[in-house]
Amino acid sequence: MRAAGRPVKRRPPHRDPQTCLDAYPDGTPRLRLAAGKALKERTVPLHEEAAEVIRALVALRQAQHDRGIHDPDLGRPVRYLFLRNGRLAGPDYLFANPLRAICQELGILNGVGKPAIHPHRLRHTLGTQLAERGARTQTIMKVLGHKSPGMSMTYTHISDPTVLADYQAVLTPGAVIAGLLADTLRSGQLDQDALDWLKTNFYKTELELGRCLRLPQEGPCECDLYLSCAKFITTPQYAPRLRERLCVERQLIANAQDRGWDREIEHHQRVADRITSLLDDLGESHDEPTG
Numbered sequence: 001m002r003a004a005g006r007p008v009k010r011r012p013p014h015r016d017p018q019t020c021l022d023a024y025p026d027g028t029p030r031l032r033l034a035a036g037k038a039l040k041e042r043t044v045p046l047h048e049e050a051a052e053v054i055r056a057l058v059a060l061r062q063a064q065h066d067r068g069i070h071d072p073d074l075g076r077p078v079r080y081l082f083l084r085n086g087r088l089a090g091p092d093y094l095f096a097n098p099l100r101a102i103c104q105e106l107g108i109l110n111g112v113g114k115p116a117i118h119p120h121r122l123r124h125t126l127g128t129q130l131a132e133r134g135a136r137t138q139t140i141m142k143v144l145g146h147k148s149p150g151m152s153m154t155y156t157h158i159s160d161p162t163v164l165a166d167y168q169a170v171l172t173p174g175a176v177i178a179g180l181l182a183d184t185l186r187s188g189q190l191d192q193d194a195l196d197w198l199k200t201n202f203y204k205t206e207l208e209l210g211r212c213l214r215l216p217q218e219g220p221c222e223c224d225l226y227l228s229c230a231k232f233i234t235t236p237q238y239a240p241r242l243r244e245r246l247c248v249e250r251q252l253i254a255n256a257q258d259r260g261w262d263r264e265i266e267h268h269q270r271v272a273d274r275i276t277s278l279l280d281d282l283g284e285s286h287d288e289p290t291g
Contacts, residue, residue, distance in 0.1 A: 020081055021046075021054050029054075042145055057081060095119040110188030118192045169235045170211060171198070178281030179233040181213055209241050209275075210234025228274060239284040246275045246286060 023029050029051030030043045046054070061081060068077035069088060082089040096119055102108070103115035110116045123144065130140050140146070169175055170185070177185060184190055190198075197215055198205070205211040214231035234242070249272040256264035276286055 021051065021058060042142060044143060054081075091119075112187075112189060116188065118196075120192070120196055124196060169237060170202075170213075170233055171195075175235065176282060177233055177235055178278045179210060180228065180230045181233045182281070185233065207232075209245060209278075210238050234278055234282070236282050236284060239279065239282060240288075242275050242279055242282075242284070243286065243288055246272055246279070249275065 020032050021029065022032070024045070029046040029048060031046050031054065032041055032043055058081065061079065066079065066086075068079040070076070071078045080088055082094055084090075084093055099117060099119055100115045103117055108116045127140055127144055130143065135143075170177060173188075175185075194213075194215055198213060202211075205213055211233050212229060212231050213233055214229070218231070249268045252268040253265055253272065256262075256268060279286055
């Protein structure tokens, strides 16, 4: 199974049905996969329920007597485990289409009526759960097939309690947020690629008064330009900083008025107005609570 002449990540096991499933020394089921350009074998732990399904499928394949499909990478016929109409089953058939049907049936849809869960999100979920439960970076690398520690380190950052809490405060449905991107997030219109990037790189988005959800391909951040960047978002956790910045801007306005600096007054007034608007959207007061 290839895409643009290169192996895709979600390849079915490149092993005979009799040997693709075995177990770790403690009895935990594991699936042996050939992945990546070099088809280097890696093992993936399986839940017992998933292993039972694989065993049933293996039994069905063992009862069949096909010759297998020639694999140019291995140079020999392989009796693949996942077939469809006598051909190697593709990732859409195995993963995307069933998940899409489940989302439609259960109503798990985003703001534009599309499935809210994509197969790749399950991969991110696994990486995050491994990090949250103390798995070593090397373990995450091996399970997910990462080539560099940096790819796996993103999961340890999102698993930091402080970063995770802020991530949930921004991206959890119903979160109290403000900023030009707020309506997009509330309506679920952020595409899956953006969500995947944000989940694994959220720790990189923090600014003084909120977060910039601008993706790398969108160019440099502009959130300091009167806080009017289309990708800026903030939450009630930043209210104390917003109030502190508002106080500073008011002081700068007063100083500019004393000096007769009209352009400075205009500049700082824009910032102050934007901050008060953000505080209003968050339902927060403009001044520090007394008492």
